[in-house]
Amino acid sequence: DRFPVTRIVDVAVDRNRVLADAKRIRIIPRVLEEADLLGSEELVTMAVQNLISNAVQYSPEATHVGVGVRVTDGIVEIAVTDKGVGIADEEQERVFERFYRVDPARSRVTGGTGLGLSIVKHVAASHGGEITLWSRPSQGSTFTLRLPASAAPAPEESA
Ligand code: ATP
Ligand code: MG
Numbered sequence: 001d002r003f004p005v006t007r008i009v010d011v012a013v014d015r016n017r018v019l020a021d022a023k024r025i026r027i028i029p030r031v032l033e034e035a036d037l038l039g040s041e042e043l044v045t046m047a048v049q050n051l052i053s054n055a056v057q058y059s060p061e062a063t064h065v066g067v068g069v070r071v072t073d074g075i076v077e078i079a080v081t082d083k084g085v086g087i088a089d090e091e092q093e094r095v096f097e098r099f100y101r102v103d104p105a106r107s108r109v110t111g112g113t114g115l116g117l118s119i120v121k122h123v124a125a126s127h128g129g130e131i132t133l134w135s136r137p138s139q140g141s142t143f144t145l146r147l148p149a150s151a152a153p154a155p156e157e158s159a
Helices: 005-014 017-022 041-057 104-110 116-126
Strands: 002-004 026-031 036-038 064-072 075-082 130-136 140-148
Touching: 002 005, 005 026, 005 036, 005 041, 005 064, 005 075, 017 026, 017 041, 036 140, 041 064, 041 075, 041 116, 041 140, 116 130, 116 140
Parallel strands: 026 064
Antiparallel strands: 002 036, 064 075, 075 140, 130 140
């Protein structure tokens, strides 16, 4: 299936609205270029939704979460940036492992299972893309999901 990246971002942001509002966190989407993606719309939406929910969960109240989209050389980059707790260098590889959680005692309050990022990594790989991470403890994190853009423009909706 072919689907627009804007719809992915809109739906993923929307699904985090309640969580973000509860912490007075503003989610700021910035779509610089429009593009279409190929594959499972629901899985890609779920991946972006997971990145945003992490950004909200691992950030203090009243901060901002950015969701930037740009297209370079046929690659759609969806970057989710937070000003949260960050992840130490030595943990950065491991957070993509199933059930891995940094500091489980502290993150128990946020009540996750440690599966979110392993799902993101799986969705990225199964769509011919990748997920990368930049982070610095107590500064924040940026997770960048890169997926190949669909070459052909989307057909007009008609029968
Ligand atoms: P789940 O997503 O299954 O509810 P989870 O959020 O703990 O649980 P992941 O999304 O896989 O699991 O994340 C793994 C760990 O990586 C988290 O427990 C947290 O320690 C760390 N982490 C993930 N995203 C961020 C982020 N944006 N900022 C800081 N730490 C993060
Ligand atoms: Mg998570």
